[in-house]
Amino acid sequence: MARAALPGRLTWRAATLAESRGETPTARTLVLDVPDWPGHLPGQHVDVRLTAPDGYRAQRSYSIASAWPKEEGGKVELTVQRLDDGEVSPYLTDVLEVGDQIELRGPVGGWFVWRETQPHPVLLIGGGSGVVPLMAMVRARGLSRAKQPFRLIYSVRGPGDLIYREELPRHVRDDPGFDLFLNYTRQAPDGWPNPPKRIDVATINSHGWPPDFTPDVYVCGPTTFVETAADILVALGHDPKRIRTERFGGTS
Amino acid sequence: MMKLDGNAMAGDLREIFAFDVTAAQYTCAGCGHAEAIGALMLWGQEMGRVARCPHCDDVVLSLVHAPDRVFLDLRGAVRLELPLAGS
Amino acid sequence: MAIISRGFGGRRRESVPGLPPGQYLTHDFPVLSAGPTPRIPLDRWSFTVTTETGDKTSWNWREFTALPYEDFNTDIHCVTKWSKLGTTWRGVSLDTLLADVETAADYTMVHSFGGYTTNVPMEDLLDGKAWIAYKFDGEDLEPEHGGPARMLVPHLYFWKSAKWVNGLQMMQEDEPGFWEAAGYHMYGDPWLEQRYQGD
Numbered sequence: 001m002a003r004a005a006l007p008g009r010l011t012w013r014a015a016t017l018a019e020s021r022g023e024t025p026t027a028r029t030l031v032l033d034v035p036d037w038p039g040h041l042p043g044q045h046v047d048v049r050l051t052a053p054d055g056y057r058a059q060r061s062y063s064i065a066s067a068w069p070k071e072e073g074g075k076v077e078l079t080v081q082r083l084d085d086g087e088v089s090p091y092l093t094d095v096l097e098v099g100d101q102i103e104l105r106g107p108v109g110g111w112f113v114w115r116e117t118q119p120h121p122v123l124l125i126g127g128g129s130g131v132v133p134l135m136a137m138v139r140a141r142g143l144s145r146a147k148q149p150f151r152l153i154y155s156v157r158g159p160g161d162l163i164y165r166e167e168l169p170r171h172v173r174d175d176p177g178f179d180l181f182l183n184y185t186r187q188a189p190d191g192w193p194n195p196p197k198r199i200d201v202a203t204i205n206s207h208g209w210p211p212d213f214t215p216d217v218y219v220c221g222p223t224t225f226v227e228t229a230a231d232i233l234v235a236l237g238h239d240p241k242r243i244r245t246e247r248f249g250g251t252s
Numbered sequence: 253m254m255k256l257d258g259n260a261m262a263g264d265l266r267e268i269f270a271f272d273v274t275a276a277q278y279t280c281a282g283c284g285h286a287e288a289i290g291a292l293m294l295w296g297q298e299m300g301r302v303a304r305c306p307h308c309d310d311v312v313l314s315l316v317h318a319p320d321r322v323f324l325d326l327r328g329a330v331r332l333e334l335p336l337a338g339s
Numbered sequence: 340m341a342i343i344s345r346g347f348g349g350r351r352r353e354s355v356p357g358l359p360p361g362q363y364l365t366h367d368f369p370v371l372s373a374g375p376t377p378r379i380p381l382d383r384w385s386f387t388v389t390t391e392t393g394d395k396t397s398w399n400w401r402e403f404t405a406l407p408y409e410d411f412n413t414d415i416h417c418v419t420k421w422s423k424l425g426t427t428w429r430g431v432s433l434d435t436l437l438a439d440v441e442t443a444a445d446y447t448m449v450h451s452f453g454g455y456t457t458n459v460p461m462e463d464l465l466d467g468k469a470w471i472a473y474k475f476d477g478e479d480l481e482p483e484h485g486g487p488a489r490m491l492v493p494h495l496y497f498w499k500s501a502k503w504v505n506g507l508q509m510m511q512e513d514e515p516g517f518w519e520a521a522g523y524h525m526y527g528d529p530w531l532e533q534r535y536q537g538d
Contacts, residue, residue: 010266014342047263050344056363056420058349061260087349095346103342108262110272111290223255244290247256254372297371298419299498300521304374311374316522318535323522 012049015076015104017096023163026082027129028093029065034076034104039068042136043113043218043246046078046106050088060088063133063220063246064107067140079163081129112218112246116146120216120242123208124152125229127199127221128161130248134220135164142175149177153207155199155225158187181207199225204232211237220246258292261301264315265289268322277333282310284330289313358422359529365421368484373517376482377453377503384487386471387506388437391444400487404473406431411470413493415500416529427477430470430491437465444509448516449490452503457516458525459492459499461509468494471504496527496534 019031045063066077082093096102114122114137122141124134131154141150156162162182171178183203184196209215217238219229226247234240258274265273274290285307292303292312300316305328312328326332355364381400388396398406410429416422447464449457463469473480473488480486485502492499498518519525524533532538 009268009270010263045259045262050347050349051342052347052349053343056349058347061263091344091347096344100345101342102344105263105267108266108272108274109259109290110262110275111288112257112259112274241287245257246259249254249256254370255375295372295374297369299371299373299518299523302373302521309374314521316518316535318522318537321535323536325521 010105010108012103012105014101016101017098019098020096023079023165024161026093026161027079027163028082029077029079030092030096032076032078032102032104037074037076038107039074040064040076040107041110041113041115042067042140043133044107044109044136045133046076046104047108048078048088048092049103049105050091051103058087063136065132065135065139067136067143069143079129079132079135081163112220112244114140114216114218116140116144116148118216119148121149121209121213122151123215123217124150125155125199125204125208125217125219125221125233126152127155127225127229128157129163130219130221130225130246131163132220133246134218135167137218138168138171138175138178141178142171145175147177149179149209150175151179151181151207151209153181153183153199153203155183155185155221157185158196159184159189179207199229199232201232201236204229205236208233208236211239214239214242217243218246219243221248223247223249254295254297256294257290258288258294258303259290260294261303261315262290264301264317264322268324271334273332273334275335278305278312278329279331279333280305280308280310280312281328281330283308286333289332359416360532361420362416362422362529363420365423368423369417369419369421370483371417371419372502373455374453377451378482379452379487379503381487384505386436386488386504388440389506389508390440390442391509391511394441396440403431403471403488407435409470413491415493415497418496418498418523418527418529418534426475428470428472428491429474430472430488432467433464433469433471434467436471442509444511446510446513448508448510448514449499449501449504450506450508451501452505455501455503455517457490457499457501458510458514458519459490459495460513460526463492463495464507468492494528496524496529498523499527 015032015034018033021029049059062078065079068074080092083089126134226245262274279286296302303313314325316323384400414424469492472491490501
C-alpha cells in the first residue's frame with residue numbers, strides 16, 4: 001500500500017508536463033507535475049487518459065519510472081516507448097509539450113511492487129520498455145542504500161533501444177550488490193562478447209539467481225516476452241508464486 | 253497474446269474500493285486455486301475487465317464501465333482475503 | 340469535467356454522418372476477446388440447434404459448408420464505439436439453418452467453443468437478419484476473428500455476433516449471456532444506443 005493512502009476512492013485528475021528527456025530516438029521520459037501526489041511504491045503505475053475535442057477518449061497504463069524519496073524532491077516520471085501503431089504513445093512522445101495537461105489516475109497497483117521490507121534477493125527481467133517499473137525498483141534501492149542483492153536482465157533489440165543507458169552503469173558502479181546483464185536480441189554493439197539472441201534458458205540460468213535463493217522475481221515487457229521468461233523461470237525451478245509479471249499487451 | 257495481468261485493473265478497482273485490491277487473494281469458485289488478484293489473466297480490452305483464474309481459466313471477476321456506473325461481478329470468487337492498511 | 344488534450348485526435352477514425360449515435364468509423368479491425376482464442380480443428384467442429392423441447396439438430400463442418408450460402412456485404416458496429424462499413428462475408432443464413440427446426444420459442448442463447456454466450460431474440464435471427472459466417476473478405480475466417488465460424492447479427496452491437504459458435508439453444512424466456520450478465524444491454528440496438536443494462 002502507498003505510504004500515505006489516498007482517502008476514499010481514486011479518480012482522474014489533471015497532470016501537467018513540467019519537463020521531458022529523450023531516452024532513445026523512440027522513448028521519452030515525461031516529468032509530470034501532479035498536485036498533492038501522495039508518493040508511490042516502485043512498480044506502481046498510473047492510468048493516463050486523453051480526450052479529443054470531439055469527446056473521443058483513449059486510456060493506457062504507464063509504469064512510474066521514478067522512485068519516491070523519503071525526503072523532499074520526489075518527482076512523478078513516466079518513460080513512454082513510442083509504438084508506431086499506437087494511439088496514445090505517439091501523442092505522449094511526439095505531441096505533448098511542457099505546459100500541456102493530461103488526465104491521470106494513480107498511483108495504483110499493489111501487487112507488482114517491491115518493498116524494502118522484502119528480505120529476499122531480487123531478480124528483475126525486463127524486455128524493451130518493460131524495464132521502466134524495474135528501473136523504479138533499482139532507483140528506490142539506490143536511494144535507500146538497501147542491501148538486498150538485485151540482478152537485472154534487460155533485453156533490448158539493439159544499442160539504440162537502450163533506455164537509461166547512462167544511469168544503469170552508474171547504479172552498477174555506485175550501488176553495491178546491483179548487477180546488470182544486457183541481452184541484445186537483434187543487434188549487438190561492436191565488440192560485444194555475445195551474439196544477438198532472444199532471451200533463453202542459458203541467459204536466465206547464468207544471470208539470474210538460483211531457485212534455492214528464493215528470489216522475488218519481477219518480469220515486465222510485451223506479453224510474449226513475459227510468457228517466455230516466466231515459462232523459463234518455472235522450468236528452472238522457481239516457485240511460480242514468487243514470480244510477478246506485468247504484461248504490456250501487444251504481440252511481440 | 254492480448255491478455256494482461258490483473259495488476260492492469262488496479263486503477264479500475266481503486267475507483268471502487270478505497271484501497272488497493274490487487275494484492276488481495278481470491279479463491280476461485282471453479283477450481284479452488286488461491287492467488288493474488290494481480291495474477292489473474294485479464295481479457296476484455298475496451299469492453300471491460302474479464303479476469304480469469306490462471307489455473308483453470310474460469311472467470312473470477314468481471315468489471316464493466318458504463319458512463320455513470322460500474323458493474324462488478326465477483327461470483328467467480330468464493331472469497332477475497334484483503335490485507336488491511338499497515339500490513 | 341474532462342481535460343481536453345491539445346492536439347490529440349486518436350487513431351484514424353472519423354465521426355461521419357450515417358453512423359449510429361456515438362460511433363466512429365474505423366479502417367482496421369480491432370480484436371476484442373473475453374478469453375483465450377479456442378483452436379478448433381475442423382474435424383472436431385459441430386453446430387447444434389437445441390429446441391425448447393430438447394430436440395437437437397447437428398451439422399459437422401462438411402455438412403455445414405455444403406449448405407446454401409450467401410456472399411454479402413454489411414456494416415458492423417461495436418459497443419466500444421468503432422464501426423466498420425462494407426465488410427464482406429460468406430455465411431449460411433439462419434433462415435436456411437432453421438428451416439426444418441420446429442420451435443415456438445421467442446428467445447435464443449448462442450453458444451461458443453470456450454464458453455462464451457450471448458442471447459438474441461428469435462425474430463432477430465430470421466428474415467435475412469443473421470448468418471453463421473465462415474469467410475471474411477474472401478478468406479477463411481481467422482481464429483482471431485472467430486473462425487472456423489461465427490454468428491453475424493449486424494443490426495445489433497457486434498458482441499452479439501458471437502465468435503467460435505458451436506450451438507444455438509431456444510429459450511422460452513430471455514436470459515442474459517456473458518456480456519449481458521456483466522452489465523451490457525439485453526438487446527443491444529446501436530441505433531437506440533442500447534449499450535448497457537438500464538439504457
